[in-house]
Amino acid sequence: MNKTMEKIRKNLKSSQATIPLVAILIALFIGAIVMLIGGYNPIVAYESLVLKIFGSVYDMGETVRAIIPLILSGFAVAVASKAGIFNIGVDGQIIMGAVSSLLVGTLIDLPPIIHGIVAIVVGIIAGGLWGVLIASLKTKFGINEVISSIMLNYIALYLSHMLIKSFAAQEGTARSSLIKESASIGFPSLNTLFGGARIHWGFIILPFIVFAFYYFFEKTRWGYETKTVGLNPDAANYSGMKVNGILIRTMFISGALGGLIGALDTLGVYGYVAIVSSTSGIGFDGIAIALLGGNSTLGTTLSGILIGALDYGSQGMQFGAGVPSEIIGIVISLIIFFVAAPGIVKALLPKKKAPKKEVE
Amino acid sequence: MEQKRVEKVLELKHITKKFGNFVANDDVSLTVRRGEIHALLGENGAGKSTLMNVVFGMYQPEEGSISVYENETKIENPNHAIHLGIGMVHQHFKLIENFTVTENIIIGMEPKDGIRLNMKAAVKEVQNISEKYGLKVDPNSKIEDLPVGMQQKVEILKCLYRGANLLIFDEPTAVLTPDEIGELLQVMQKLVAEGKSIILITHKLNEIMKVADKCTIIRKGKYIATVDIKDSNKEELAEMMIGKNISREIDKEAYNPKQNVLEIKNLTMLSSSKKKVLNNINLTVAAGEIVGIAGVDGNGQMELAEAIIKMRDFEEGDILINGVSQKDKSTREIYESGVSYVPADRHKHGLVLENDIAENLILIEYYKEKYNQGIKLNKALMYEEARAAMKNYDVRAENEYTIVRGMSGGNQQKVILSREISRDPELLIIVQPTRGLDIGAIDFIHRQVVRLRDKGVAVLLISFELEEILTLSDRIDIIFDGQIVGQTKPTETNDRELGLMMAGKGSGDE
Numbered sequence: 036m037n038k039t040m041e042k043i044r045k046n047l048k049s050s051q052a053t054i055p056l057v058a059i060l061i062a063l064f065i066g067a068i069v070m071l072i073g074g075y076n077p078i079v080a081y082e083s084l085v086l087k088i089f090g091s092v093y094d095m096g097e098t099v100r101a102i103i104p105l106i107l108s109g110f111a112v113a114v115a116s117k118a119g120i121f122n123i124g125v126d127g128q129i130i131m132g133a134v135s136s137l138l139v140g141t142l143i144d145l146p147p148i149i150h151g152i153v154a155i156v157v158g159i160i161a162g163g164l165w166g167v168l169i170a171s172l173k174t175k176f177g178i179n180e181v182i183s184s185i186m187l188n189y190i191a192l193y194l195s196h197m198l199i200k201s202f203a204a205q206e207g208t209a210r211s212s213l214i215k216e217s218a219s220i221g222f223p224s225l226n227t228l229f230g231g232a233r234i235h236w237g238f239i240i241l242p243f244i245v246f247a248f249y250y251f252f253e254k255t256r257w258g259y260e261t262k263t264v265g266l267n268p269d270a271a272n273y274s275g276m277k278v279n280g281i282l283i284r285t286m287f288i289s290g291a292l293g294g295l296i297g298a299l300d301t302l303g304v305y306g307y308v309a310i311v312s313s314t315s316g317i318g319f320d321g322i323a324i325a326l327l328g329g330n331s332t333l334g335t336t337l338s339g340i341l342i343g344a345l346d347y348g349s350q351g352m353q354f355g356a357g358v359p360s361e362i363i364g365i366v367i368s369l370i371i372f373f374v375a376a377p378g379i380v381k382a383l384l385p386k387k388k389a390p391k392k393e394v395e
Numbered sequence: 396m397e398q399k400r401v402e403k404v405l406e407l408k409h410i411t412k413k414f415g416n417f418v419a420n421d422d423v424s425l426t427v428r429r430g431e432i433h434a435l436l437g438e439n440g441a442g443k444s445t446l447m448n449v450v451f452g453m454y455q456p457e458e459g460s461i462s463v464y465e466n467e468t469k470i471e472n473p474n475h476a477i478h479l480g481i482g483m484v485h486q487h488f489k490l491i492e493n494f495t496v497t498e499n500i501i502i503g504m505e506p507k508d509g510i511r512l513n514m515k516a517a518v519k520e521v522q523n524i525s526e527k528y529g530l531k532v533d534p535n536s537k538i539e540d541l542p543v544g545m546q547q548k549v550e551i552l553k554c555l556y557r558g559a560n561l562l563i564f565d566e567p568t569a570v571l572t573p574d575e576i577g578e579l580l581q582v583m584q585k586l587v588a589e590g591k592s593i594i595l596i597t598h599k600l601n602e603i604m605k606v607a608d609k610c611t612i613i614r615k616g617k618y619i620a621t622v623d624i625k626d627s628n629k630e631e632l633a634e635m636m637i638g639k640n641i642s643r644e645i646d647k648e649a650y651n652p653k654q655n656v657l658e659i660k661n662l663t664m665l666s667s668s669k670k671k672v673l674n675n676i677n678l679t680v681a682a683g684e685i686v687g688i689a690g691v692d693g694n695g696q697m698e699l700a701e702a703i704i705k706m707r708d709f710e711e712g713d714i715l716i717n718g719v720s721q722k723d724k725s726t727r728e729i730y731e732s733g734v735s736y737v738p739a740d741r742h743k744h745g746l747v748l749e750n751d752i753a754e755n756l757i758l759i760e761y762y763k764e765k766y767n768q769g770i771k772l773n774k775a776l777m778y779e780e781a782r783a784a785m786k787n788y789d790v791r792a793e794n795e796y797t798i799v800r801g802m803s804g805g806n807q808q809k810v811i812l813s814r815e816i817s818r819d820p821e822l823l824i825i826v827q828p829t830r831g832l833d834i835g836a837i838d839f840i841h842r843q844v845v846r847l848r849d850k851g852v853a854v855l856l857i858s859f860e861l862e863e864i865l866t867l868s869d870r871i872d873i874i875f876d877g878q879i880v881g882q883t884k885p886t887e888t889n890d891r892e893l894g895l896m897m898a899g900k901g902s903g904d905e
Contacts, residue, residue, distance in 0.1 A: 254771045256761050263758070266747045272706060273736070273744040274758045275727030 055327050055338070057380045058373035066366035070358060080356040084363070087351020088344050094351075096232025100304065101347040103237045104129075104296045106339030108321025110248050111292035113330040115166075117252060118285040119265035124169055124184025125318025127191035128162040128293025129300075134195040135161035136298035137308045140214030141203045150217040151236065155298045162294015163287040165191060170286035174279040188314055196310050203308075210309040220303040235303025244292070249332040261285050293318065320346075323371045342367055402428050403465050404561050404592045405450065405481070410459035412445055419445040420456070423618040425611050427561060432583060432593045434607035434624075436600075436636050438691065438859070442616040443596045447563050450594075451483050452476040482554025486565045488546050490538045497521045497534040500553045524555050529585045543668045544575030551582065555591075562586065563594045568602060569693050572670050580606050598636070598691050600629045600898040614638050629895060637861060637894035645841055648849045650869050652681035655718075656733075656822045656853035657703070662712035664698050664877075672698045673709065674877040680822065685844065685854040687868030689861060691897050695877035696857045697739060700826050703855075704729050704736050716822060730759055733821035737811055737828055739857075741804065745811045748800040752792060753781035755799055756814050788813035789839060805836030812843060823847055826857040841867060861893060875899045 067077035088098050108125055115122035136158030145153060169187060172178040203211040220236040252258035264271045264281050271278050296317060301308055324342055328334030349363035373380050405427040412420040420442045427433045437443045448454045450461065452470035460467050463479045470476050476483075490499050497518050506516040521534040530548045538546060547567065554562050564583070568576045583593055583606055595607060603610055604624060612619040612635040619635050657680040664673040673695045680686045690696055701707040703714055705726045714721045716732050724732070738744035746755050757766055757777055766773050781795035788809045792802050799807055808828065815823065825844060829837040844867060848854050858864050864871055865885045873881040873896040881896040 254774075256767055256770075256772050259754070259757075259761055259772060263747055263750075266749050267743075269743050270745065270747050270758065272726075273704075273738060275725065275730055277725075277727075 052334070053384070054377050054380050055329075055334070055370075055374055057384065058327075058370050059341070061373055061380070061383070062366045062369035065369055066362055069365060070362060073358075073362075075356060075358045075362075080352050080358040080362070083351045083355025083358075084345070084348040086355060088348040090351070091230060092228070093230030093232045094347075096229035096234055098344055098347045099238065100233050100235075102340050102343030103241050104300060104317050105320055105324055105343040105346075106241065106336055107244060107292050107296045107299075108317045109324030109328060109335040109339045110244065110321075111289045111296075111318070112321040112325040113328070113335050114248070114261075114285060114292065115289040116325060116330050117258075117265045118261045118282055119268065120170070120173070120180050120282065120286060120289075122166070122169070122184060122286065122289050123181055123318065123322060124166070124187050125289070125293040125296075125321050126314035126316065127184065127188035127318070128165045128290040129297040129315060129317055130188075130191040130195045131165040131290075132158035132162035132294025132297030133301045133308050134198050134297070135294070136218075137211055137214060137301050138198065138202055140218035140302055141212055144215070145217060147217045147219075150215065151220040151302060154214075154218050154302055155220070155236075155295070158298025158301070159291045159294045162297060163291035166286040166288075166290020166293065167283055169290075170283040174282055188318075192314055195308065199308060199310055205307070209311075211307045213306045214302060218302055219306065220299070233304045235299060237299040237303055240295070240299070244295075245332060245336055248335075252332075257284070323367070327370060327374050403462070404429055404431075405594075406462040406465070407446070407450070408460045408462070410446065410449060410456045410461070412442075412449055412454055412456045418616050420449065420613075421616045421618070422459070423613055423616075424459075425618075425621070427592050427594060429592055430587045430590055431609060432587055432595055432607045434595045434597060434603040434610040435613070436598060436603060436610055436632060437613040438598065438636060438861075440615075440859075441613050441636075443613065444565065445616075446613070447483070447565065447594070447596060450476065450563065451481060477557050477559070480558055480560040481563065482557060482559025482561070483563045484547065484550045484554060484565065484567060486567070486569060488550050490546060490549060492539040493537060495535050495537055496532050496541075496549050496552075499538060499549055500534075500556050504557060521552060521556065524552055528555065528582065528589060530582060542575075543570050543670075544572070544578065547571070547575075547579065548582070551586075559591070561592045561594065563596070565596045566598075566693075567595070568597065568599060570668075570670070576602070598898055600632055600895070603632065604629060612636055629898070630891065633894035633898055634891045636898070637890045645845055645866055647845055650684065652684040652869070653851065655679045655681050656716060657855060658715040658718075659699075659703070660713045660715070662699075662702060662709055662714065664695075664702060664707065664709040672877050673702065676712070676874075676877075676879055678872060678879065680853040680855050682821070682853050683848060683851045684869040685848050685856055685867050687864035687871045688855065688857040688874050689864045689871050689893055689897055690859070690874035692859050694874050696826065696859075696874060698877075699874070700736065700738070700824050700855075700857055703824055704734060730818070733819075735815035735818050735820035735823045737808075737815050737823070737825040739826040739830070741807050741811060746799050746807060749798060751796045751798050752785065752790065752810055753777045753795045755810055756781050756784055756817075758814065760818065784810075784813040784817065788843075805832045808832060808836065808840065812840060816843065816847065820847075820852060822853045822855065824855045824857070827859065828856075829858075829860070829863060837863075861890060861897075864893075865890075873897055 070077040070080055087094055089095060111125045111128070112122055136154040139154040139157045140150070165187065169180050169184050172183045173180050199211040205212040222234050225234040226232065252262065260276055260281050263274070263276065264278055268278055320342060324338045325335055327338035328336070345363050345367060349360035352358045352363065353360045403426055407423065407425040410420050410423045411418065423446055435443050435446070445454065449456050450470065452472045452475050461470060462468065468479065470479065500521050501517045506513045506520065518534045525532055530552055532545055532548050532552065538549065551562065567579060571579060580602065587593060597603060607624050609621055610624055610627070610632060611621040612632065614636060659676055659678040662673055662676040663671060666672045676699065688696060688699070698707060702709045705721065705724060716729070716734060719732070721729055742748060747758065760766065761772065766777060778795050784790065785792065785795060790806050790809045790813065792806060799810060828840050828844070844854060844856070856864065856867055868885055871883050871885060871888065872879050873893065875897060876899065
C-alpha cells in the first residue's frame with residue numbers, strides 16, 4: 036500500500052515529463068524548417084540519421100559507445116545539482132581522469148585486468164579530487180563554483196599537456212604514446228562481433244552507475260543528506276548536518292564520475308590522450324542532459340541516450356543526405372532552450388494542462 | 396516647495412488596509428506637522444510598517460484619505476511618494492555595496508553634462524547637503540568600507556538629495572551601536588530644526604522621550620491615541636502600546652523546578668559590524684519549569700537561541716547543559732545531549748518544504764541506527780512513525796507522503812513540534828511557536844509545551860507575544876538590546892511593567 040502510494044506520488048511528479056517531450060518534438064520540427072530553408076529534404080535527413088544509429092551492428096555498438104560518456108556526464112552534473120552546486124567543471128574532471136589513467140596505463144606494468152582496474156580507479160580518484168578542489172574553494176573561501184570550475188578546466192587541460200609531454204610523449208605527434216596492452220579495457224572478441232565497434236568495460240559499468248545513482252538518492256541516508264543540503268541549506272544546518280563536508284563529498288562523487296568518463300575513453304576507446312587546444316565539451320553536454328532529465332535517474336539516462344544518439348547519428352545525415360551535421364547541433368540546442376524556458380512550451384500546450392499556480 | 400509654508404505636511408484620515416480578511420490597519424489617523432518628529436509606536440505586527448507602506452505608495456488603502464501639504468492625494472507608487480517629498484529610510488538599507496557614497500545618492504537622478512555624468516557637480520551637491528544637516532560622510536568612500544551608522548547617513552542623504560521634506564525612519568536604531576544612536580538622534584533634531592518633518596517608527600520608549608514631539612500609538616492595527624510627549628511619560632506610552640492582555644488559564648501542575656538543565660554564563664556575541672547583539676547574558680532553566688524570554692523582535696532572541704545549539708559562534712561566556720560546557724560541541728552533539736529546538740522560522744530552518752512529512756520528521760535523527768538498515772534508510776519505519784505522529788499530534792494532511800509546502804502553518808508547526816518532542820528532550824528551546832497560527836493550533840501547542848514541563852522537561856520559551864509569555868511561563872526574563880534587563884514572574888507582574896522593560900526602561904536612560 037505504501038509503495039503504491041509512493042509510486043503514485045512519483046508519477047504525479049513526473050508529469051513534468053511532458054515538457055521535455057514536447058520540447059524535443061518542437062526542436063525536431065524547427066530543425067526540419069531550417070533544413071527546408073537550406074534547401075535540404077528533412078525527411079531524408081532524419082531518415083539517414085535514424086539509419087546511422089541503427090543501421091548496422093557496428094553503428095549500434097558505436098552509438099552506445101558514444102552515449103556512455105554523455106549519460107555519465109549527465110549524472111556527474113546531476114549529483115552536484117542535487118546538493119545545490121552547479122558543476123560546470125566536469126570537462127576538467129574528465130581530463131584529470133583521462134590523463135591519470137593514461138599515466139597508469141603507460142608507465143606501470145601490471146597483469147592484464149588488474150592493470151585496467153587500477154588505471155580506472157586512479158582515474159576516478161583523480162577526477163574526484165579535482166571536484167573536491169572546487170568544493171573546498173567554495174566552502175573555505177566562498178569562491179563561486181562556476182568561476183573556479185571554469186578556471187580549473189583550463190588548468191586541467193594545460194596540466195594534461197604538460198604531463199603527457201613529460202611522461203608519455205609520442206615524438207612527432209600531437210598525442211600521447213599508447214597505453215600498454217595490459218591496461219586495455221576493451222573486449223576484443225565483442226569488437227569483432229560488432230564489426231569493429233569499440234566495446235569496452237564501460238558497457239558493463241554503466242548499468243551499475245545508473246542503479247547506484249538511483250539507490251544513493253532514493254534509499255540511503257547520504258542521498259537524503261545531499262538532497263536536504265540542496266533543497267534547504269539553512270534547514271540542513273539547523274538539523275546538525277555538516278553542510279561543508281556534504282558538499283565536499285558530493286563534489287568528490289561528481290568529479291569521480293567525470294574521472295570515470297576520462298578513464299573509460301582513454302583505456303577503452305582511444306588508447307591515448309590527444310593534446311588538443313580545448314576541452315571535450317562532454318561536461319557541458321552533461322549540463323544539458325541533466326537539465327533535460329530533471330536530475331532524475333530515468334530522465335538523465337534517457338536524455339543521455341537521446342543526445343548521444345542524435346550526436347552520433349548526425350554524421351549519417353552528413354553522408355546520407357548531405358545535410359551538415361551542425362543542424363543537429365541546432366536541434367539539440369533548441370531542445371535545451373525549450374526545456375530551460377518551460378513557459379514557451381506550456382503556452383503551446385492545451386490550457387487545462389496548466390493549472391493556475393502563480394500564487395505562492 | 397519652500398514657499399508653501401503650510402503646517403500639515405502629511406495627514407492620514409481613517410486609513411483602513413486589509414489583506415484578505417486580515418485587517419492590518421483599522422481606521423488609523425495621523426497628522427504630521429512641519430518641523431515635528433512624530434513617533435509611531437506599536438508592537439511587532441501592530442501595523443506600523445503597513446501604514447508607512449501606504450504612505451510610501453506601496454499599498455493602496457481600502458478606506459480613508461491621504462493629504463500631502465493639505466492637498467488630498469492618491470499616492471500611486473514609491474516614485475510618486477518621492478516626488479511628493481516623502482523619503483523613507485529603510486531598516487534594511489537599499490544601497491549598492493561597491494558603489495561610492497555619491498554614486499549611491501545620485502542614482503536615478505544623476506546631474507548630467509550633455510550625455511556625460513557630471514561627477515564633480517554630484518560630489519559637490521552631496522557635500523553641500525551633508526554639511527547643511529551635519530551628516531558627515533566622505534562622498535568618495537565605497538559603501539562596503541563604511542560602518543552601519545555611516546551607511547544609514549547615506550540613506551538619509553539619499554532622501555534629502557531627492558528633496559524629501561518628510562522622512563520616515565523605519566526602526567532606525569535597531570542596527571546601531573549606542574554611540575551611533577546618539578548621533579542619529581542629533582541628526583534628526585538638526586533635520587527638524589531645518590524645517591523637515593520626521594516620522595519615527597520604533598518601539599523604544601527612551602528614544603521617543605528624547606526626540607519626539609508627538610507620538611501616535613497603534614495596537615493590533617487599531618489607532619489608540621496621539622499624545623504630546625511633553626505631557627506624557629513612558630508608563631503611559633507602554634500601557635497604550637501593550638494594552639490589557641488577559642492571560643488565558645491553562646492547566647498546569649504546581650511549580651516544582653528541579654536541577655538546572657541549561658545555564659548560560661556571561662554570554663556575549665558580536666555581530667559582523669562588532670555590535671554586541673548579546674551582552675553578558677546570564678540565564679538558567681531548570682527541569683520542570685518554563686522560562687519565558689519576553690522582548691520585542693530583534694533584541695537578540697534569535698542569536699540567543701542559535702548560540703545554544705551552536706548555529707552561531709559567540710565571543711565570550713559559556714553555555715552549560717546539565718553542567719557540561721557546550722563550547723566545543725557541534726550542533727548535532729548538542730542535540731544528542733538532550734536538546735530540542737523549535738526554530739522561529741518554520742520555512743527557513745524548521746522544514747524542507749519540498750520534502751514530505753515523513754522525510755521532515757527524520758530531519759534531525761535520520762543518521763541514527765534506528766532509521767538505517769545497513770546503508771539503506773528504513774523507509775518502512777519512517778512512514779510508519781510518520782503515520783503515528785500525525786495521529787498523536789493531530790497533523791491534518793492527506794497522508795504521510797504529503798509534501799509539507801502545501802500544508803497550513805499550524806500543521807507544519809505540528810510536524811516540527813512532533814519531531815522535536817518525540818526526540819525526548821531534557822531541554823526544549825521553542826521560539827515563536829504560535830506565530831501566525833489560529834486559536835485551535837495555538838491552544839494545542841501550548842498544551843503540549845505545558846505537558847512537557849509537567850513531565851520534567853526544561854523549557855526555554857522565546858516569544859514576542861506577551862500573552863503567550865504570561866500564559867505559559869513560570870519565570871520571565873526580559874531581553875532588551877541584547878541584555879537581560881529584568882526578571883519577574885507572571886504572578887508578580889503585569890503587562891504594563893513588562894511592556895516598559897521590553898521597551899528599554901530600566902536599562903539605563905542614557
